[in-house]
Amino acid sequence: MNLxxxxxxxxxxxxxxxxxxxxRQLIGSLTAIPLLLFSLVGFWAGWxxxxxxxxxxxxxxxxxxxxxxxxxxxxxxxxxxxxILGTVFIGSGIALGNVLLPGLVKSRFPQHMGVLTSLYATGxxxxxxxxxxxxxxxANSLPxxxxxxxxxxxxxxxxxxxxxxxxxxxxxxxxxxxxxxxLAGVMIVARKRRAWHVTIFMGLQSAxxxxxxxxxxxxLQSRGMAEELAAGWVSALQITGCVxxxxxxxxxxx
Numbered sequence: 001m002n003l004x005x006x007x008x009x010x011x012x013x014x015x016x017x018x019x020x021x022x023x024r025q026l027i028g029s030l031t032a033i034p035l036l037l038f039s040l041v042g043f044w045a046g047w048x049x050x051x052x053x054x055x056x057x058x059x060x061x062x063x064x065x066x067x068x069x070x071x072x073x074x075x076x077x078x079x080x081x082x083x084i085l086g087t088v089f090i091g092s093g094i095a096l097g098n099v100l101l102p103g104l105v106k107s108r109f110p111q112h113m114g115v116l117t118s119l120y121a122t123g124x125x126x127x128x129x130x131x132x133x134x135x136x137x138x139a140n141s142l143p144x145x146x147x148x149x150x151x152x153x154x155x156x157x158x159x160x161x162x163x164x165x166x167x168x169x170x171x172x173x174x175x176x177x178x179x180x181x182x183l184a185g186v187m188i189v190a191r192k193r194r195a196w197h198v199t200i201f202m203g204l205q206s207a208x209x210x211x212x213x214x215x216x217x218x219x220l221q222s223r224g225m226a227e228e229l230a231a232g233w234v235s236a237l238q239i240t241g242c243v244x245x246x247x248x249x250x251x252x253x254x
Contacts (some may be wrong), residue, residue, distance in 0.1 A: 001123045001124070001126060001127035001130070001158055002062065002097070002127060002153070002156060002157045003097045003098060003101075003124050003127060004094075004124050004127045004128035004131060004132075005127045005128060005131025005132075005153050005156070006034075006065060006069055006094070006123075006131065006150075006153045006157070007031055007069070007094070007128075007131070007213075008088070008129075008131035008132050008156075008213050008234075009131040009132065009134070009135040009149065009150055009153060009208075010027065010030050010031050010135075010150070010214070011031070011132065011135075011214050011215065011216065011217045011218065011225060011231075011234065012135040012136050012217045012230065012231035012234070013135050013136070013139055013146040013149060013150070014214075014215075014217065014218045014219060015221055015227070016139065016146045016227075017146060020146075022097055026080065026083070028214065029084070029087070030072070030083065030087050030216040031210065032129075033084070033087045033088060033091055034087060034090055034091030034094060034095075034145040035091070035206070035210060035233055036091065036093060037088060037090075037091025037092050037094075037095050038094065038095045038098060039095075040095075041091070041092045041095035041096065042095045042098060042099050043183055043186055044101070044183075045095060045096050045098075045099035046099060046100070046103070046185060047183075048060075048096065049096075049099075049100045049103065050057050050175070053136070053168075053171070054100050054103060054104045054107070055104070055167040055168050055170065056168045057096055057100050058075060058096060058097060058100050058101060058104065058164065058167075059161060059164050059165065059167070059168040060093075060096060060156050061092075061093040061094065061095070061096030061097045061100070062093065062097075062158075062160055062161040062164060063093070063158075063161055064089045064090070064092050064093030064096070065089070065090055065093030065094060065097075065153075065154070065157040066093075066154045066155075066157040066158040066161060067086075067089050067154070068085075068086040068087065068089030068090035068091075068092075068154070069086065069089070069090060069150065069151055069152075069153050069154025069157060070086070070087030070151060070154045071083075071085055071086030071089060071153075072087055072090065072150060073144070073147045073148065073149070073150050073151030073154070075144075077145055081178050090160055095163070099143055101120060102117065102120065102165050105117060105120060110188045117247060118245055118248075121245040122242050122245040122246055125238050125239075125241035125242040125245055126238070126239075126242050128213070128238045128241075129235045129238030129239050129241075129242065131153065132164075132213075132217075132231050132234045132235045132238065133231060133232070133235040134148075134149075135149050135231060136149075136227045136228050136231055137228075138152055159237060182214075188213070192247050212234075212237070213234060213237075214238075216230075216233070216234050217231055217233075217234055218230075218234060
């Protein structure tokens, strides 16, 4: 549930951020940079997990996410640089979770992969919906305004890191195979036609999804819709994804 709200919480607050002097380009980059890090860090996530253990690598991802949210909310001198660096940490931390969490599910719960993968996908969609739905209320109620609203997702990530910490104390299992080049697995998959089909499909649907999440609230507000209502429509989009994540596996089993 921590893998999406730090990104989706940007869109309902975009107009406030613009009114406070942030450029449209900078606001857009706060959503775009994490997506670039998904691919760049994602290539290395499996190798990092093999080196230090998946549980520890996931904890590292949560730590990066928490630190990135705090840095992105910095309001002092050099705040623009801090926001960019924080966003890089956010994207790196989420990338580790994106790649390693499904692998952890597969290794620890091989008999329940379908159910737990469904819960994993549902959790991500629910987290994304919460990021959108709570962004404006927290900006209205917290002393720091929209900066504090964005920073609160770092508190959530740090809280989950504390809960996850016992998993990190256990020594990782001995690898049954030698750790090779970090990109060796990618090169093998890149030679398969079906892998490219899946890549193109996921790339196109991600382009539609993140473009919608990033700018739909702003578009609705430009048509006269209130902040809360505009965020509510995008939250409904995420809730639909939650329902689909639960229903589709059930239909597949049936």
